[in-house]
Amino acid sequence: MKAIVITHPGGPEVLQLMERPRPVITHNEVLIKVMAAGINRPDVFQRKGNYPPPDTAPADIPGLEVAGTIAEVGEAVTRWKPGDKVCALVTGGGYAVYCKAPEGQCLPVPANLSFPEAASLPETFFTVWSNVFDRGTLKPGESLLVHGGSSGIGVAAIQMAKALGSTAYVTAGSDDKCSFCEQLGANKAINYKTADFKEEIKALTNGAGVNVILDMIGGDYMPGNIDSLSIEGRLVMINAINGREAQLDLGKVMAKRLIITGSMLRNRETAFKVAIAQNLEQKIWPLLLSGKIRPIVYKTFDACEAAEAHKLMESSTHTGKIVLTFVQ
Ligand SMILES: NC(=O)c1ccc[n+]([C@@H]2O[C@H](COP(=O)([O-])OP(=O)(O)OC[C@H]3O[C@@H](n4cnc5c(N)ncnc54)[C@H](OP(=O)(O)O)[C@@H]3O)[C@@H](O)[C@H]2O)c1
Known part of the structure; x- marks a missing residue:
């Protein structure tokens, strides 16, 4: 063949x-x-x-x-x-x-x-289901932040989260990509090249943070991710484009009772x-x-x-x- x-x-x-x-x-x-x-x-x-x-x-x-x-x-x-x-x-x-x-x-x-x-x-829908809904236990009424919102993974995550009753925030690397994500249903897309996603999420959630983050970036995104999670928030890693080693404030993990997890399908x-x-x-x-x-x-x-x-x-x-x- x-x-x-x-x-x-x-x-x-x-x-x-x-x-x-x-x-x-x-x-x-x-x-x-x-x-x-x-x-x-x-x-x-x-x-x-x-x-x-x-x-x-x-x-x-x-x-x-x-x-x-x-x-x-x-x-x-x-x-x-x-x-x-x-x-x-x-x-x-x-x-x-x-x-x-x-x-x-x-x-x-x-x-x-x-x-x-x-x-x-298949690849993106299986990955998003497994990581956002199984590991991340995203529930209706909760909020999700997806880094790389315009990726194959991102477009699946936005649509699945919205269809099942959650709020979906994303980051993407240009204004055009952000518009595309919002047209697809994202409640807000943050251009990470011109804005600080941590500050944006803080404002969007009145300081409460999001319940789940799906992250493929890792590295220097870790502190911002930890700050952007709500009490009992869940961070789910599916890649680490910016680096596998990261700085983690364990005090914040304990104070907010966070879960940090990840998987490879x-x-x-x-x-x-x-x-x-x-x-x-x-x-x-x-x-x-x-x-x-x-x-x-x-x-x-x-x-x-x-x-x-x-x-x-x-x-x-x-x-x-x-x-x-x-x-x-
Ligand atoms: N763990 C698992 O089981 C699993 C399964 C499938 C996929 N994944 C991971 O999920 C991620 C998305 O996969 P995909 O197939 O949806 O990819 P994709 O469509 O190629 O999208 C990747 C996006 O990541 C963003 N990005 C940010 N920093 C980047 C960098 N340094 N280099 C390249 N892209 C960068 C880009 O968008 P911006 O312009 O917005 O930055 C890019 O469009 C990949 O990292 C992949 O390895 C993991």
């Missing part, structure tokens, strides 16, 4: 269209004929050699999410049959004409969505991901079908233009998701 391969660690140009063996499925897996594959920032880290895939994933084919039709099913698979339209969270191998997934990590493509739209959902066991899929199908998929939540696809590229797609992601000029499409 044709696949986009990381030929060696490096810049976008190391992504090359090559022949690779078609994946072989086990009893509880399905083989998906891929029509579209979402791009996520972790794919860029993997391409650079900074994010090695787990042993269960192909060594050199990136891609954490796909949409397409079921081509084959393992003997223990009960839900899907060949021809069914699915999107799936995968541990790797998404940038290929065929990709395998455990059956429980597949979700039906909502009838109103295209394959590229459906392919843009990719290496988690199948049962954990299947449980998230079930929650998403029950609580979020109806909102996709009704149009209350929508995929935000900024640009699609033909799969053979994967290098251009990675260049766009690294430019950080996009808002929402970038998706590869496959001509069958």
Whole structure:
């Protein structure tokens, strides 16, 4: 089969269209004929050699999410049959004409969505559900601050938080990105290049702070995050772009009874991901079908233009998701 391969660690140009063996499925897996594959920032880290895939994933084919039709099913698979339209969270191998997934990590493509739209959902929706609603326990009536509001993760978090009854504040790196986030439903977007998010959050919440922060920045954001949390607030880390080491005032953690946590989705066991899929199908998929939540696809590229797609992601000029499409 044709696949986009990381030929060696490096810049976008190391992504090359090559022949690779078609994946072989086990009893509880399905083989998906891929029509579209979402791009996520972790794919860029993997391409650079900074994010090695787990042993269960192909060594050199990136891609954490796909949409397409079921081509084959393992003997223990009960839900899907060949021809069914699915999107799936995968541990790797998404940038290929065929990709395998455990059956429980597949979700039906909502009838109103295209394959590229459906392919843009799994990685960010699973991550946001797991970190904001499970670990962060965001509840209706509470408030959320998301750093990187215009990212793929950000657009999922804004929409899910708002649809489930919370207030959503975000930070983003330009006025245009801030407008985009507010049009998507954010109660307020803070341009972190021209304003201090800590002061803005203080004013927006009358000094109370937010209940949950979803942070991919880390490093020097830690003191501002701690100050921006409410009593019993929860800080959930999903990356540390600005550095893994940070200054932490433990006195404030104790005084406000804060919870600091974080997680990485990719290496988690199948049962954990299947449980998230079930929650998403029950609580979020109806909102996709009704149009209350929508995929935000900024640009699609033909799969053979994967290098251009990675260049766009690294430019950080996009808002929402970038998706590869496959001509069958
Ligand atoms: N823990 C997990 O399980 C998990 C799973 C998926 C993703 N993630 C993480 O979540 C983050 C978002 O992923 P994504 O796929 O949504 O990414 P994305 O769409 O590429 O968005 C990343 C955004 O981060 C902002 N940013 C701030 N500082 C940056 C810097 N130094 N370099 C690059 N971008 C910077 C940029 O927006 P501004 O212009 O507003 O700064 C950029 O658009 C990534 O860090 C990723 O590793 C974690």
